[in-house]
Amino acid sequence: MKKRILLNGVGRIGKIILRLLDKNDTFEIVSINEINPYIKNIVYSINYDSTYGNIENKFKIIDNNYIQNSSSKIKILNHSCLKDINLSNIDIIIDASGKKEDKNILQNLDVDAVFLTHPNSNADINLILGVNEKQLDKKIHKIISTSSCNATALLPALNLLKEEKGIFCGDIVTIHPLLNHQRVLDGSFVGSPTRDVECNFEFGRSSTQNIIPNKTTTIEACSYILPNINSDLISSSSLRVPTDTVGAINVTLFTEESSTKEEIINIFEEYEKNQKFPIMLNNYEPLVSSDFKKENKTTIIDHRYTDVKNNKMIKLLLWYDNEWGYASKVVEILKYYKNKKD
Numbered sequence: 001m002k003k004r005i006l007l008n009g010v011g012r013i014g015k016i017i018l019r020l021l022d023k024n025d026t027f028e029i030v031s032i033n034e035i036n037p038y039i040k041n042i043v044y045s046i047n048y049d050s051t052y053g054n055i056e057n058k059f060k061i062i063d064n065n066y067i068q069n070s071s072s073k074i075k076i077l078n079h080s081c082l083k084d085i086n087l088s089n090i091d092i093i094i095d096a097s098g099k100k101e102d103k104n105i106l107q108n109l110d111v112d113a114v115f116l117t118h119p120n121s122n123a124d125i126n127l128i129l130g131v132n133e134k135q136l137d138k139k140i141h142k143i144i145s146t147s148s149c150n151a152t153a154l155l156p157a158l159n160l161l162k163e164e165k166g167i168f169c170g171d172i173v174t175i176h177p178l179l180n181h182q183r184v185l186d187g188s189f190v191g192s193p194t195r196d197v198e199c200n201f202e203f204g205r206s207s208t209q210n211i212i213p214n215k216t217t218t219i220e221a222c223s224y225i226l227p228n229i230n231s232d233l234i235s236s237s238s239l240r241v242p243t244d245t246v247g248a249i250n251v252t253l254f255t256e257e258s259s260t261k262e263e264i265i266n267i268f269e270e271y272e273k274n275q276k277f278p279i280m281l282n283n284y285e286p287l288v289s290s291d292f293k294k295e296n297k298t299t300i301i302d303h304r305y306t307d308v309k310n311n312k313m314i315k316l317l318l319w320y321d322n323e324w325g326y327a328s329k330v331v332e333i334l335k336y337y338k339n340k341k342d
């Protein structure tokens with residue numbers, strides 16, 4: 001029998017997860033919970049997408065609170081808190097709403113697991129494939145965070161270099177596409193009590209007219225998984241840019257051991273050849289961000305910019321599709337969870 005999923009929040013990430021799980025043999029989304037009360041608008045935003053294109057197998061509204069296409073029939077709910085939902089026919093919740101829900105509420109939900117699509121220090125485990133998936137224990141881990149898009153891209157590379165060369169210190173800059181909690185034109189600052197988004201004035205400035213500097217939680221998210229990779233070791237900042245999807249991370253690391261550029265490239269090439277999950281891709285082509293759109297590998301090392309200075313300073317440029325790539329990883333983690341023995 002398929003695992004029955006409640007998808008909480010069908011915005012950018014929820015919608016891609018829905019697309020990726022349509023016609024899946026193992027999982028079926030049977031309910032969507034949305035605070036958007038307009039079912040006509042929900043079905044419209046599921047069918048049409050400016051970034052990835054419209055779906056062929058379109059959903060239609062049936063019986064007032066269901067949507068259906070040729071492969072799925074999904075009940076649409078409208079609650080602001082998961083605790084108010086009858087979960088008798090649900091095995092797994094994927095919470096892509098961004099809401100930082102109270103841990104007790106999540107623990108008491110009558111389901112096997114709750115997957116959160118944001119980093120969360122209160123989760124039973126924060127998981128990044130290729131880094132710590134072996135720690136997953138279904139007996140004790142019910143609330144599972146699938147971390148952030150940035151940490152999912154960065155940590156496999158940092159972990160590898162840490163194991164091979166030791167990291168003395170470093171710095172990262174994420175170059176991140178705009179997100180739904182920014183403004184299109186200048187307005188009042190954007191903040192929401194239901195989202196873990198810092199209410200900061202810069203996000204009230206036009207997202208299409210500016211490069212917006214911002215703090216990033218990337219390294220903090222990494223520390224939930226590998227406590228030794230933290231903000232004492234690596235400094236960080238972020239630049240929000242006016243593109244729809246695909247981020248980049250500029251990485252500078254000072255290592256304990258010496259290396260050459262060829263050695264560093266070889267470490268990543270060997271990883272790509274032997275990887276168990278679709279994580280790493282080594283690029284040498286003259287590509288730009290949109291060329292990585294819909295790529296499910298999330299640690300793409302652009303070796304045109306890999307460099308080593310004075311044997312101990314490594315420079316890397318990484319790419320990742322923060323929406324499609326990240327949502328693909330959430331689905332991979334779901335599969336890993338399902339196949340993992342109790």
Ligand SMILES: NC(=O)c1ccc[n+]([C@@H]2O[C@H](COP(=O)([O-])OP(=O)(O)OC[C@H]3O[C@@H](n4cnc5c(N)ncnc54)[C@H](O)[C@@H]3O)[C@@H](O)[C@H]2O)c1
Pocket residue numbers: 008009010011012013014033034035036079080081096097098099117118147148149179180181194322323326
């Ligand atoms: N967009 C990205 O690049 C990205 C990448 C990785 C992780 N994430 C994380 O995924 C989460 C969602 O991000 P997004 O970009 O899809 O945001 P979004 O704003 O596009 O979508 C969020 C959706 O959840 C709904 N929602 C909000 N509160 C709700 C509630 N209490 N109950 C039910 N539905 C609710 C909203 O109406 C909206 O449709 C955030 O935690 C974000 O940090 C986003």
